[in-house]
Structure formats: C-alpha cells, structure tokens
Amino acid sequence: MSYLYQLGERRVIEIMIRYLDVMPRIPVPFWDDVSAVDLGEDRLGVLKTDMLVWSTDIPPGMTHYQAARKAVIMNISDLGAKGVRTTGVLISLGLPRNTREEEAVEMARGMNAGAREYGAYVLGGDTCETDEIIISGMAFGIGEKGKLMLRSGARPRDILATTGAFGKTAAGFKILIEGLDAPDDLRRKLVDTVFVPRARVEEGVALAESGAVTASMDSSDGLAMSLYDLSRSSGVGFRVDQLPASPEARRFTELHNLELSDLVLYGGEEYELVLTVKPERIEDAKQALRRVGGELIEIGEVTEEKAIVYRSRDRLEPIKAGGWEHFKSSP
Amino acid sequence: MSYLYQLGERRVIEIMIRYLDVMPRIPVPFWDDVSAVDLGEDRLGVLKTDMLVWSTDIPPGMTHYQAARKAVIMNISDLGAKGVRTTGVLISLGLPRNTREEEAVEMARGMNAGAREYGAYVLGGDTCETDEIIISGMAFGIGEKGKLMLRSGARPRDILATTGAFGKTAAGFKILIEGLDAPDDLRRKLVDTVFVPRARVEEGVALAESGAVTASMDSSDGLAMSLYDLSRSSGVGFRVDQLPASPEARRFTELHNLELSDLVLYGGEEYELVLTVKPERIEDAKQALRRVGGELIEIGEVTEEKAIVYRSRDRLEPIKAGGWEHFKSSP
Numbered sequence: 001m002s003y004l005y006q007l008g009e010r011r012v013i014e015i016m017i018r019y020l021d022v023m024p025r026i027p028v029p030f031w032d033d034v035s036a037v038d039l040g041e042d043r044l045g046v047l048k049t050d051m052l053v054w055s056t057d058i059p060p061g062m063t064h065y066q067a068a069r070k071a072v073i074m075n076i077s078d079l080g081a082k083g084v085r086t087t088g089v090l091i092s093l094g095l096p097r098n099t100r101e102e103e104a105v106e107m108a109r110g111m112n113a114g115a116r117e118y119g120a121y122v123l124g125g126d127t128c129e130t131d132e133i134i135i136s137g138m139a140f141g142i143g144e145k146g147k148l149m150l151r152s153g154a155r156p157r158d159i160l161a162t163t164g165a166f167g168k169t170a171a172g173f174k175i176l177i178e179g180l181d182a183p184d185d186l187r188r189k190l191v192d193t194v195f196v197p198r199a200r201v202e203e204g205v206a207l208a209e210s211g212a213v214t215a216s217m218d219s220s221d222g223l224a225m226s227l228y229d230l231s232r233s234s235g236v237g238f239r240v241d242q243l244p245a246s247p248e249a250r251r252f253t254e255l256h257n258l259e260l261s262d263l264v265l266y267g268g269e270e271y272e273l274v275l276t277v278k279p280e281r282i283e284d285a286k287q288a289l290r291r292v293g294g295e296l297i298e299i300g301e302v303t304e305e306k307a308i309v310y311r312s313r314d315r316l317e318p319i320k321a322g323g324w325e326h327f328k329s330s331p
Numbered sequence: 332m333s334y335l336y337q338l339g340e341r342r343v344i345e346i347m348i349r350y351l352d353v354m355p356r357i358p359v360p361f362w363d364d365v366s367a368v369d370l371g372e373d374r375l376g377v378l379k380t381d382m383l384v385w386s387t388d389i390p391p392g393m394t395h396y397q398a399a400r401k402a403v404i405m406n407i408s409d410l411g412a413k414g415v416r417t418t419g420v421l422i423s424l425g426l427p428r429n430t431r432e433e434e435a436v437e438m439a440r441g442m443n444a445g446a447r448e449y450g451a452y453v454l455g456g457d458t459c460e461t462d463e464i465i466i467s468g469m470a471f472g473i474g475e476k477g478k479l480m481l482r483s484g485a486r487p488r489d490i491l492a493t494t495g496a497f498g499k500t501a502a503g504f505k506i507l508i509e510g511l512d513a514p515d516d517l518r519r520k521l522v523d524t525v526f527v528p529r530a531r532v533e534e535g536v537a538l539a540e541s542g543a544v545t546a547s548m549d550s551s552d553g554l555a556m557s558l559y560d561l562s563r564s565s566g567v568g569f570r571v572d573q574l575p576a577s578p579e580a581r582r583f584t585e586l587h588n589l590e591l592s593d594l595v596l597y598g599g600e601e602y603e604l605v606l607t608v609k610p611e612r613i614e615d616a617k618q619a620l621r622r623v624g625g626e627l628i629e630i631g632e633v634t635e636e637k638a639i640v641y642r643s644r645d646r647l648e649p650i651k652a653g654g655w656e657h658f659k660s661s662p
Contacts, residue, residue, distance in 0.1 A: 004435065005428040009458055015432065016439035016458075023419065023452035035455035037419045037471060045376055049469050050457045051423035057459075088354065088368045092382035092423075092467045097336040101346065104335065108347035121354035124366035126381045127340055127347075128388075136423045136467035138380050140368060 031233055032151050033078040033217050036143065044143040048078040054133035059176040059194060064103045064133075065110035066195045071135035072114030072122075073199050074220060077271045080118075080201030081218040082150070083208020084143040088123040089115045091137050094130030107135070118201050147208050149216035151233035154276040158214050160238055160300040163203045163273040163289065166223050167249025167260065168193040170267030180256055189248050193270070200273045202292040207273070210288035212281030222268035227308050228321045230274065240300040240310045240319065244272075261310070266322040276302050362564055363482050364409040364548050367474065375474040379409040385464035390507040390525060395434045395464075396441035397526045402466035403445030403453075404530050405551060408602045411449075411532030412549040413481070414539020415474040419454040420446045422468050425461030438466070449532050478539050480547035480606065482564035489545050489607040491569055491631040494534045494620065497554050498580025498591065499524040501598030511587055520579050524601070531604050533623040538604070541619035543612030553599040558639050559652045561605065571631040571641045571650065575603075592641070597653040607633050 004012050017030050027036040027044050036044040052058070052071040062070075068091075076086045091111055095104065115122050120139070172194035174180045175187060182190060200218070207213045215234055219226045227238050243264045253260045277285045277296075286296045300311075309316045335343050348361050358367040358375050367375040383389070383402040393401075399422075407417045422442055426435065446453050451470070503525035505511045506518060513521060531549070538544045546565055550557045558569050574595045584591045608616045608627075617627045631642075640647045 002432040003428070004426055004430045004432070007432060009460075012426075012432075012435055012458055016435055019436060019439035020443045020453045021447055023454060026452075026454070028455075030455060032455075035419065035421055037454065039370060039374075039376075039473070043370075045370075045471060045473075047419065047421055047454065047469070047471055049380070049421040049423045049455075049467065051425060051459050051465070051467060053425060053459055053461050055462070088366065088378065090366055090378055090380040090469065092380045092469075094382060094384060094465065095335055095343075097334065099335045101333040101335070101338060101343075104343055104347055105350060108350035112351045116352055121357075122351045123354060123357070123368065123378065124359075124361060124363075124380075127343055128382050128384055129340075130384050130465065131386070131462055134382070134425065134461065134465055134467075136380065136382060136465075138378070138421065138423075138469045140376060140378055140471070142370070142376075 027145065028148065028150060033081050039142070042145040044145055044148065046079055046082060046084045046141045046143045047138065048075045049136060049138040050075050050078065051134060051136040059173060061176055062195050064106040067133070068107035068110030068135055069114035070197055071137040072111050073197050075137040075139035076118050076120060076201060077199035077218045077220065079139050079141045080199045080204040081216050081273050082143065082148045083204045084141040084148065085201060085205060086118055086120040086139040086141045088140050089120050089137060090123055091125035091135060093125060093127045094134035095127060096131060096133065097129055118199060149204070149208050149213050149275065151215055151217050151230050154215035154230055154234035154236050154302045156236055156302050156304040157279060158276040158302040159279055159282055159298055160240065160302060161275055161277055162244045162297045162299055163200050163294055165244045165246035165297065166270055166272065167246045167263035167267060169269045170263035171249050171252040182252055182255065186248060186251060190252060197269065197271050199271050203289055203294045204273060206288040206292045207275065207285060210284045212277050212285040212288070214276045214278060216273050216275040219270045219272050219274050220268065222266050222322070223274065224265040224319050224322050226274040227319065231306060231308055237303040237306040238300055238308045239303050242299050244297045244299050265319060358476065359479065359481060364412050370473070373476040375476055375479065377410055377413060377415045377472045377474045378469065379406045380467060380469040381406050381409065382465060382467040390504060392507055393526050395437040398464070399438035399441030399466055400445035401528055402468040403442050404528050406468040406470035407449050407451060407532060408530035408549045408551065410470050410472045411530050411535040412547050412604050413474065413479045414535045415472040415479065416532060416536060417449055417451040417470040417472045419471050420451050420468060421454055422456035422466060424456060424458045425465030426458060427462060427464065428460055449530060480535070480539050480544050482546055482548050482561050485546035485561055485565035485567050485607040485633045487567055487633050487635040488610060489633040490610055490613050490629055491571065491607055491633060493575045493603050493605050493628045493630055494531050494625055495603040496575045496577035496628065497601055497603065498577045498594040498598060500600045501594035502580050502583040513583055513586065517579060517582060521583060528600065528602050530602050534620055534625045535604060537619040537623045538606065538616060541615045543608050543616040543619070545607045545609060547604050547606040550601045550603050550605050551599065553597050553653070554605065555596040555650050555653050557605040558650065562637060562639055568634040568637040569631055569639045570634050573630050575628045575630050596650060
C-alpha cells in the first residue's frame, strides 16, 4: 500500500489516468498542457483547469489580488503555450468563512484583471467554504485543428528554444521564503516575477501561426521538468548548449554564491514557453516573436537519444528531473 | 468591515460580480447555472465549474468513488438543466499527501463512471496538494443558441413543475449526519440519493427540444432556493399549490414526526429540474419527458407578484429563502 507522498504527483496522475476511458479521436492526448474537444470544421474547444492552493502556492507578501490574478494567468498561459487565446475564464473559489469582504473584493478584481490583460473575460464560477483559500481556475478558448503546438511534435535536430530567460522566480522565492537579501531594485524585479507573472499568449499565438514550431509547453514546473515533459511526449532527448539565464538571476547568485544553473533549471512558476523549432524555419520563428515584441532564445538541440543533458565546457552533464512536485516536494 | 460568514455565499457572489467586466453580448448572464461563449453559427460553448469540499460536502459513509463521481455529476447536472449534454469533463483534484494510492484510484474510477454514465469523457485535469480532499470539476458541452433553458424566462401564468419528487436527500442527510433511524429498505433508498445522485440530462435535453419550457434550473441548493433563484432571474413570483413530496420522504417524516414540507423545500443536493412551462404547451412538455422515461410533476404557477408562497389548505404561507448556504450555514 502506497501513500501519495511516496509516489509524487506525476506517478499519481499516471496511475489515475489508467482508470479513465479515453475519448475516441481525442484531439489532445493526456499529459499535454490542455485538453480539447472537437467543435467541427477544423476547430477545437481548448480547455484547461489548474488549482492554486494558498498554503503551498502563495508565498508571504503576495496579496489576494495577485493570487487571484495568478490563478487566472496560469490557466491562460497553458492555452497560450498551445497558440490559443483564452475567451473565457471560470473560477471555483474556496474561501474560509473568516475571509474579509475586502479580501473577496480584491480577489474579484485580481481575477478580472488577469483575464482582461489577455483579452478574456471571467464568465462565472462558484464559491464554497474551505479551510484555506483555494482558487481553481479554468480557461476556454477556440483553437484551429492542426495548429495547436502540442508537447509531442519535437523531432531530432529541431532547435530547442525559449521565449525568455529563466531564474528570476527561483531567486524571488529565495527572497520571499528563505529570507535572502538583495538590493532594492533587484529585489523588486525578482519578487515581481513571482507576484505578477506574465503569460506568453501573443508569443504563443504568433509562433503557432508561423508554422515553424514542432512542440511547445509553458515552463510552470521549471525548465528542467519542462524538458522532461517534452521528452516524454515526443520520445526524444535534449542537449542544452546554453542556459537561458536571466541577468538578474545571475546577479543574485553572485551576491549569495549560489549555483546559477540550479535557479535556471529547477525553478518553476515561470511562464516562458519552451519550444522546439524546425531548423530550416528558425528565422520564421524569430521573426514571428519579434513582431509581437518577443525574442527567441536558442538554447540547444533535440536529440535522438532520450537523455537530457547540458553541455558545459565540452563536458556533457545530465540534467535531473527536478523541480517542484506536489506530494513529494512538500515538507 | 464584514466577514463572509456575516454575508453568506449569495451576498459574497453579488459583491464580487460587481468587480467583473461583463463580456459584450454574453450569451448567458451571471447567476445562471452555467456560463457560455459564442461559437458562431448559432452554437454556444457551455461551461460550468463547481467544487466539492470533503469536510462540508461529503457525509460520513460516502466513499472516495462516490465523492469523485458526484463532483462530476453536479457539473453535468447544471448543463443538463439548460438542455445541454456534457462532452468533456476536467478535474482539478486537491489531495492530502497521506491519501492512499487506492483512494486515488477509486476517485479516478468514480469520476470516469460519472462522466461515462452521461456519455461524457474525463479529458484531463490537475492534481495538487491540499489539507483535505477538494474536487473541482468542470463540464463543457455544446448548446444551440436560443434553445438553452435559462433561469430568466419564466412568465406569469406559466406552470411551475419539477422532474421528480423531493425530500429524499434531506432525509438521507438526517440519517447520515444526525443519526436518525429508518428500516433497512427505506434507509438504503434515502441514503442512496445522497451517495449516488442522478443528473436529469436526458430530461433536460428532451424538455429543451420540446420548446415548451420558459425557464429551468437544477435544484442542488434545494427546492425553495431554486424558486428564489428563478424568481430573481425572471422577475416573477411563484405560488406552490402542491408539494412534490417523495413517498419515501413522507414515510421517513411519519416515523420521526418531522415536518414533511421542511424536507421537501429546504433540502438540497437534489438534482431534479425545477422549471416553468407555457400553459398551452404543457402536454408537449409531459410527452417529451415521458419519451425519456421521466414524468412532469406540476406543482404550481408563476405569479406576477414576486412573493414565493405555498397554498396550504386555502391559506397562503410564505416559503422562506432557506437551504444550504456556504459561509452562513456552517457551524
């Protein structure tokens, strides 16, 4: 007999999925960022639900407004990673009975703001009573069949890339949770990435329209874990040649003598897209991103061999399947 | 400064909604059972999310399988009440880390069963770690514009009706929570309505297709509260001439000298539809239900005056806005 903390979140999901009947001709398989239903005429209804739990997901100092906004953003991000804009958001909100009216109002304002920033609307939801704040969001959008950037399309020799640099949220969490210090301007930047995450929706839509991308996902579980997820779905491996380290994360690690690669690889709660691009189409992908004010960062290559490695000074080091995992990671 | 327990769930929702931008030409307004987005060509994507919390929603004796099944059913029921079949279900599952693997498997089996009973599939979801079990379900289905049975269409002189009798779940909860007794066969029937709820999906679809129904909702907050919700959305009142009391509930109240009308009106977690029908089309509604093995129970009339009253032996008694309400009702 096993308990969930012995199994970890991924194994629990694996086990549970075995007991689910699979919809015939399901447009998006289990284990991708989103689910989908066929709407006919080459359109898909794209759906995502993800839950935010106050005690495990909200660091000290984060406001009710920011928490509710984030619960919306993290669902919108998953659709964006597939190249789909969110139309509507629903929220199931669990609140303790001693929540103050003002806090509920701040959460309403936060979820509205999160949706409106990305052109979506909060369409409805439900409240109920819980011991701690639980914000279960769901996002709906309409996608085009054949254009969704799934996790499963990466092929050997594709270019591995991201839409941005990594490490800031990990540094932000070290400040907020472990109490590490940083000069005011740096501190603000790092903490902001935790409190006010941004979803790469326009970037995802532009990349999907370019037709140059073979696989994509958001990096909310960390860069390393995203590589493992893409590897699993696509049946490939990755060689990372260059870590997409943010200058702010670098500055922070120098201050505290921390290993930069740890922050870049094993952070999480980052919403950059991790993607693979056909080598001959790399300029198209770059241009698509530039048009929406983004930038493609090439970090490595897709490999036939399923290992996930980092080439550091001509040595290949394995990248661990690390990152936050529910049930296992918590104290 | 107010706390939620001073406001109650409905007031909290009222307050929060004020801070949400309303989607232009929103197909279904706030306060209905479901939300919807326009899919074009007279079709709507119909969405619902509702959360089940172990400590407040699951009575002693209910299994993990039954709880997960119910979390799916209660979302499917809301779509069914609008006349819409659910295509896909997503689940955000919060689990304590000391949950046993077998319990997780039972929940997967339960949610799958709940979906499959109504022709739907579980398409995906998410798990995370919580202090107690939280099952946040969401349902998606495709509806036809103009055919959705909203809460807002009831007109004076329409016939008030239900798809079934009430009171069994209230009796079931008295057995399970208050420890009241009942003979084995009766006990089983009453407790089953709590443990294994049924959604009236085929009934809802048949009624919507009949075109005879002006308003409809499911009765998960109890019959009285459903009347208040329909009254609010339609701007009408109701006169109940005949309580749709289940024979089993009647037998139970006789055993324990309880007031039958309390169980019928102020129960909850029942999934019968409460609806209003154009008087000249009542036979069509009855036939539509009969074709799917159901039965329409006429219980009263829609009134111009917004009061909600029960005509008992030629006296009009007000029906209270009672029933379960989160934040307020709990101890």
